Amino acid sequence: MANGVVVLIAVLLLERSAAVGDQADPSHVDGAPPSKIAVVGAGIGGSSTAHFLRQHFGPEVQVDVFEKGEVGGRLATVTVNHHDYESGGSIIHSLNLHMQEFVKVLGLKYRRSVAGKTAVFNGDEMILEETDWYLLDLFRLWWRYGISFIRLQMWVEEIMEKFMRIYKYQAHGYAFSSVEELLDSLGGSGFLNMTRKPLSDSLLEVGVSQRFIDEVIAPIMRVNYGQNVSIPAFVGAVSLAGAQNNLWSVEGGNKLVCSGLIKTANANLHQAQVTSIAPVTSGDTLQYRLSFTSETDSGSDLYDIVVLATPLQESVQSGITFEDFSPPFDQLPGYYHSTVATIVHGYLNTTFFGFPDPRLFPFASVLTTDEPRLFFNSVASICPVNISAGFRRKQPQEAGIYKVFSPHTLDKVQLKSLFRSYYSVQLTEWSAYPRYGSSSSLPSIELQPNLYYLNGIEWAGSAMEMSSVAAKNIALLAYHRWNRQDDKVDQKDLMHKIKTEL
Numbered sequence: 001m002a003n004g005v006v007v008l009i010a011v012l013l014l015e016r017s018a019a020v021g022d023q024a025d026p027s028h029v030d031g032a033p034p035s036k037i038a039v040v041g042a043g044i045g046g047s048s049t050a051h052f053l054r055q056h057f058g059p060e061v062q063v064d065v066f067e068k069g070e071v072g073g074r075l076a077t078v079t080v081n082h083h084d085y086e087s088g089g090s091i092i093h094s095l096n097l098h099m100q101e102f103v104k105v106l107g108l109k110y111r112r113s114v115a116g117k118t119a120v121f122n123g124d125e126m127i128l129e130e131t132d133w134y135l136l137d138l139f140r141l142w143w144r145y146g147i148s149f150i151r152l153q154m155w156v157e158e159i160m161e162k163f164m165r166i167y168k169y170q171a172h173g174y175a176f177s178s179v180e181e182l183l184d185s186l187g188g189s190g191f192l193n194m195t196r197k198p199l200s201d202s203l204l205e206v207g208v209s210q211r212f213i214d215e216v217i218a219p220i221m222r223v224n225y226g227q228n229v230s231i232p233a234f235v236g237a238v239s240l241a242g243a244q245n246n247l248w249s250v251e252g253g254n255k256l257v258c259s260g261l262i263k264t265a266n267a268n269l270h271q272a273q274v275t276s277i278a279p280v281t282s283g284d285t286l287q288y289r290l291s292f293t294s295e296t297d298s299g300s301d302l303y304d305i306v307v308l309a310t311p312l313q314e315s316v317q318s319g320i321t322f323e324d325f326s327p328p329f330d331q332l333p334g335y336y337h338s339t340v341a342t343i344v345h346g347y348l349n350t351t352f353f354g355f356p357d358p359r360l361f362p363f364a365s366v367l368t369t370d371e372p373r374l375f376f377n378s379v380a381s382i383c384p385v386n387i388s389a390g391f392r393r394k395q396p397q398e399a400g401i402y403k404v405f406s407p408h409t410l411d412k413v414q415l416k417s418l419f420r421s422y423y424s425v426q427l428t429e430w431s432a433y434p435r436y437g438s439s440s441s442l443p444s445i446e447l448q449p450n451l452y453y454l455n456g457i458e459w460a461g462s463a464m465e466m467s468s469v470a471a472k473n474i475a476l477l478a479y480h481r482w483n484r485q486d487d488k489v490d491q492k493d494l495m496h497k498i499k500t501e502l
């Protein structure tokens with residue numbers, strides 16, 4: 001999510017599955033712990049799963065993590081001029097408690113944020129400009145949008161307050177067998193409805209004006225999810241929370257959390273692609289055979305528990321085939337939205353935004369409205385993952401490092417219209433987050449007994465913390481299922497239960 005949104009919103013917000021059902025038949029009636037667990041994927045989802053599995057199953061179990069690409073997955077950096085810059089997930093909310101805990105446990109540092117102003121561009125002109133004067137910004141917001149921004153803030157806060165219950169539930173060891181159960185326990189049917197209802201409808205209902213939705217909310221959805229205000233209200237709220245104040249990132253790069261967690265979990269990292277998974281039964285015991293290939297090797301191994309921590313939709317090309325599953329299991333419906341992150345070292349063409357003199361261009365980031373003529377979602381001056389004490393953001397008249405988010409690769413003409421000249425251009429084409437609306441259901445967490453799927457949560461909301469919440473849930477669920485502790489799974493009225501436990 002764009003760094004610059006932080007500052008603008010500081011003002012705006014003041015702050016398919018093979019059914020498991022009753023066939024679940026745990027393979028360990030004798031109370032013996034599992035001996036081997038596999039995690040497929042070493043993004044924040046897979047690495048935090050390894051960490052939580054170690055916490056719950058103890059030191060004896062062998063945890064193997066398979067990664068076909070780079071550890072970090074969608075948390076990645078690119079190097080420009082000897083400095084590294086986030087090209088994937090970049091911003092973490094101050095109330096993302098799992099991410100905070102990881103940074104603490106790993107002895108990592110918070111990265112200092114560097115102030116910069118934000119504006120919204122509609123293809124012709126800037127329609128909203130942040131200034132140096134907080135009260136002036138507030139007055140302007142009130143003048144243009146009435147009290148929409150206060151209504152928005154109240155709406156987001158109420159959702160966040162309910163979402164925060166997950167940390168209590170998880171601290172008390174409760175787990176959920178589906179994303180639906182998890183959401184229902186946090187916010188009842190209201191949360192579930194929010195995964196189906198368009199964001200714009202929900203906001204209009206709470207009195208946010210259409211103009212505010214078009215000029216403020218749409219630009220935030222474009223920069224955070226590359227989509228429009230018809231995305232479901234729940235993910236919209238995740239996105240709006242990620243546009244608030246008090247955001248942070250990890251000094252040295254967010255992906256350090258992933259490598260750190262795999263290490264502290266004492267998990268074995270296999271740089272290999274899992275190519276197939278097949279259930280293997282022997283007597284009462286169910287295991288899974290994972291086949292994998294690496295640059296130098298190929299092989300297969302048996303596991304008691306398997307966690308798939310990578311999207312299983314066709315567009316993401318995990319390359320995993322499901323063999324001998326009954327009923328058959330294949331790729332999941334829906335697809336992932338493509339977002340291109342282009343990192344440019346050059347001179348921004350401020351004339352494009354109506355500022356012929358770059359010295360008079362005061363903005364660090366520009367968001368855009370949902371205007372078909374616009375070929376990009378946002379452009380922002382970005383800071384390296386290591387910020388030295390004397391670091392200052394480059395002025396628009398100087399060559400700087402910019403990140404452009406767009407739905408397609410920028411061609412030369414487009415680059416030339418956004419930049420007067422440039423030294424280098426690096427792009428990463430991401431299967432970034434679900435294309436909301438391309439699937440009508442939330443994917444299952446339990447695909448088969450002892451076979452879990454993490455990334456279904458992304459269809460409620462895609463963010464580092466969502467993957468971490470899903471990871472903790474799967475570690476707890478796997479532990480309770482293995483030990484037949486059904487009183488810790490899908491319990492109702494948890495707030496009350498927890499109070500009476502104290």
Ligand SMILES: Cc1cc2nc3c(=O)[nH]c(=O)nc-3n(C[C@H](O)[C@H](O)[C@H](O)COP(=O)(O)OP(=O)(O)OC[C@H]3O[C@@H](n4cnc5c(N)ncnc54)[C@H](O)[C@@H]3O)c2cc1C
Nearest residue numbers: 001041043044045068073074089090091274310432463464
């Ligand atoms: C451009 C962009 C900006 C974003 N901005 C933010 C932000 O600011 N804040 C935020 O919170 N979130 C942000 N997100 C979302 C966030 O990055 C993701 O939700 C999160 O990183 C997903 O992590 P994951 O581990 O669940 O999946 P991934 O990171 O996708 O990890 C899956 C891993 O599995 C590996 N894999 C796949 N198939 C196989 C196989 N067969 N065998 C072995 N390994 C396999 C992949 O190589 C990958 O490393 C952003 C995402 C993008 C793309």
